[in-house]
Amino acid sequence: MKYLIVGLGNIGDEYAHTRHNIGFDVVDALVEKYKSAFTADRYADIAEISLRGRQIIAIKPNTYMNLSGKAVRYWMQAHKIPVENVFIIVDDLAIPFGKIRIRGNGSDAGHNGLKSIQELLLTQNYPRLRFGLGNNYPKGKQVDFVLGKWTSEEAKEIATLCSICVQAIESFALRGLPLTMSEFNK
Numbered sequence: 001m002k003y004l005i006v007g008l009g010n011i012g013d014e015y016a017h018t019r020h021n022i023g024f025d026v027v028d029a030l031v032e033k034y035k036s037a038f039t040a041d042r043y044a045d046i047a048e049i050s051l052r053g054r055q056i057i058a059i060k061p062n063t064y065m066n067l068s069g070k071a072v073r074y075w076m077q078a079h080k081i082p083v084e085n086v087f088i089i090v091d092d093l094a095i096p097f098g099k100i101r102i103r104g105n106g107s108d109a110g111h112n113g114l115k116s117i118q119e120l121l122l123t124q125n126y127p128r129l130r131f132g133l134g135n136n137y138p139k140g141k142q143v144d145f146v147l148g149k150w151t152s153e154e155a156k157e158i159a160t161l162c163s164i165c166v167q168a169i170e171s172f173a174l175r176g177l178p179l180t181m182s183e184f185n186k
Contacts, residue, residue, distance in 0.1 A: 001054040001171045003156045004081045006072055007071050007089045010164040013161060014148065020146045022131045023089040024060050025111075029162040030169055043071035054173050057081070064113040069120030076121075083121060084174075087172050088128040089165065090114060091146065095132030095155060098161060102181045114149055127177050129168055129184075131161070 007027030015021050031038060031047040036058075038045040044059040057079055076086060085106075090113055095101055098159035105125040108114035118124050137145035150158060164184075171180040 001081050001173075002081045003054060003056050004072070004075055004079065004086045005056055005058045005169055006068070006075075007060050008059070008065060008068055009060060010065050011060075015147065018147050018149055019133045020065065020091055022046045022091045022158075025158065026060050026089045026129075026131070026162050026165040026169075027060055031054075031093065031160075033166055035183050043074050046075070047109075051173055051179060052171060054168075055079075056173060059118065067116055068119070069116035070115040072117050073120045083123060084177075086126050086131075087169060088114070088117065088126065089169075090100065090128055090130055090174070091133050093133050093135050093142070093146065095130055095134075097132050097136070098136035098157060099132040100129055100161075100165060100168065100184060101132070102172075102177070102184055104128070104177050104181070105164035125171070135136060 005027060007023035009015065009021035009024035017025060034049040036047040036049050038047045043063055044061045047058045049056040050059060057075060059071060059075055060066045063070050090111060104127050107124060108118055168180055168184045171183060
């Protein structure tokens with residue numbers, strides 16, 4: 001049983017720990033928990049984890065957000081991982097800060113990373129965890145908000161929220177999507 005866990009984000013220090021890079025932060029927390037490490041490879045930084053007999057391939061695409069599909073498709077094919085065993089971690093402005101929403105399919109909702117994945121996988125039917133950013137920004141400042149750092153109040157909660165996301169990833173690999181959705185979509 002192999003699973004591809006993909007944290008979406010942008011490479012470069014200027015994007016580190018911004019709202020748009022929460023996917024990277026969640027996957028970092030997963031890899032750190034299992035005392036693995038990332039190595040630079042084709043289209044992504046990659047780490048491997050063993051979780052109760054399941055092989056977890058965790059990646060952080062190094063293609064920039066709008067080309068994330070290249071990394072996802074490449075690593076799915078390289079490890080022969082079916083689309084139902086792929087789990088994408090992505091930021092979402094339409095969800096309040098601190099909430100997560102797990103789905104087995106859906107539109108890209110204007111997110112360039114998901115748009116790239118859907119174009120290259122030729123489907124909207126892949127599991128994803130949407131991490132709520134909220135929409136607390138002035139009109140016309142969406143890009144600044146998404147690419148900005150967390151407020152000091154938000155930053156205090158990020159480690160706990162990443163830990164909850166790691167639990168959701170573990171549940172997805174061990175128990176499947178339906179049970180994970182019913183437990184974490186509260």
